[in-house]
Amino acid sequence: MSGLVSPFLVHTAMQSVTPILLAALAGALCGQAGVFNIALEGQMLVGAFAGVAASFLAHSALAGVAVGATAGLLFALILAYGATVLRGDAIVIGIGMNLLASGLTSYLLRPLFGVTGTFDDPRIVGLPVLTIRALSGMPYLAALFSGLTAITWIAWGLVAAATVALFRTPIGLRLRGVGEAPEAAAALGVDVRRYRVATVLFGGVLTGLAGVQLALGTITVFSDDMTAGRGWIAVVAVLLGRSHPLHAALACLLFGFADAVGLQLQGRGLPSQLTDIAPYVVTLAALVLSRRRRMA
């Protein structure tokens, strides 16, 4: 087992886990505000599509980031207003959004770029990675922390910031109040609906960024349903972490390591069909174990 965990492995896990981490953070914040957000998968897909399209058209990764985040925000309007002002069922809306994202992005590939299935073009500019000069003398640390995208650093920063904001600031207190006891919060003068709308929209920005990292991070491509269940893994991470951003982030790491170990095992000759399911089995097992202990 010792040969399986290398700095390279940790690095791979850090990069591949970033989209899930951002989506899980969005889900955790929504969960704290009392909105069960299962539209993460679709929001991420929209962010990925918009990011790739903008990066291609403007020849700029920054444009990809800006447009991807904005698209995530706009798409999240459906859940933000559907589940609050219109009082629709968040689960039904989430399922509808995921399928709308899948259908719409797949549809738009043809009229916009004249391709089906996959849009791959050298003019799509990927996200730059940050090399940390100070670590050049320390190969182990450099292998860990150098060469990550800015979004990865921002994601971890946001996890810390969100944890502090939720549990140490008045706004965080109100947000948790809106989720735990909406009537009580309303009686104290907190505008429940506005808090929920703002949280879901902020989650849309985060999930849009998650999509950008996915499509412009290690690779620069958009393909149909490229999120491949990552948004759902984020939903699971939110459940595992009981909507606590830090705990949800740890759950994401668990998934990321299972994924990376699976990749290593694949390098040692195990069929990819089997190693691909490792992260899902690990997550499901973690969910079952954590819930069982709580129920006992």
Add this chain to the structure above:
Amino acid sequence: MTWPGVPPAVPAILLALLLGAALVAATGGDPLDAYGQIVVGALAWENLTNTLNWAVPLVGMTLVAAIPLRGGMVNLGGDGQLVAGGLVAALVPLWLPAPGWVLILLATALAMLAGGLVAALAGLGEVRFGVPLLISSLLLNYPVAGLASWLVGFPLRDRSSGLPQTVMIPAAAQLPPLGDVLNMGAFAMLAVVLCVVFFDRATVAGYELRMRGLNARFAAYGGVRLGRQALAAMAASGAVAGIVGALLVLGSQYRFTDGALLSPAYTWSGLMAALLAEGEPVGSIAAGMFFAALQTGGFAMERETSVPRELSMVLQALVILLLAARHGLARRRA
């Protein structure tokens, strides 16, 4: 926008069609031409059998979603249950020496068992371990599909073929065709549909499931054992998915090919159809037929115009979103 006597789905469908038309127009297509091609492609006399053929698995997967939904539960594991059933149905005729009709019955029965077990396992996740059914059913899709993919990719692969698929089943175990497009599976699905409607309308268990959907705590107070009921509803739902997998394998694909059962996304269209009617079987079936027509027409539209067939998926999702919002509005007024 509440009109007396008009089902709430009608305005949602009309508005979705309008939004879809705007999308087509904005991306350089002709909406009227596109919709015209969908109608002709789905409902013209010579195309009706295609629509029916697409409707057989889609209505089946609609019931897969509708049965638990009737009791307020969401089964997102249709893909895994479908694959489990399809794989078992493809293997039984290869391994068991028996006359053709015995093979067909046995393969279908074991496919029901396989689909039902996968679904019941997801149900156990909720009942026993407190993992929400939505998540336990969805997460099981990945291991089941991955395992099936590995099995037909390596140990059970047809070595003479370039694709990851099993050996073709003997002709005796193939469902007899019914005209050029359809096969006897259509009658089997009709029987399943009648069973589900009968169960819902005329049995005690069907009444109890409806009661759970309206108010689970009230149902429990009335003596319904919720845990056992959840497992039973999931097992029934998974068994129907198993039948769909068996009918597709025995009736048209004649073997299990990796990914072939999942690429048409019957599970998700079926889920949307069931959501459209909130799990009420007759309405769900009607919605499933409607979506089947929309998709079959979508293929024709893609052939005849430059508009991509994914328009049908977009329209389905829009209907669900508009309906979810509209229900909310109605509830607020009540």
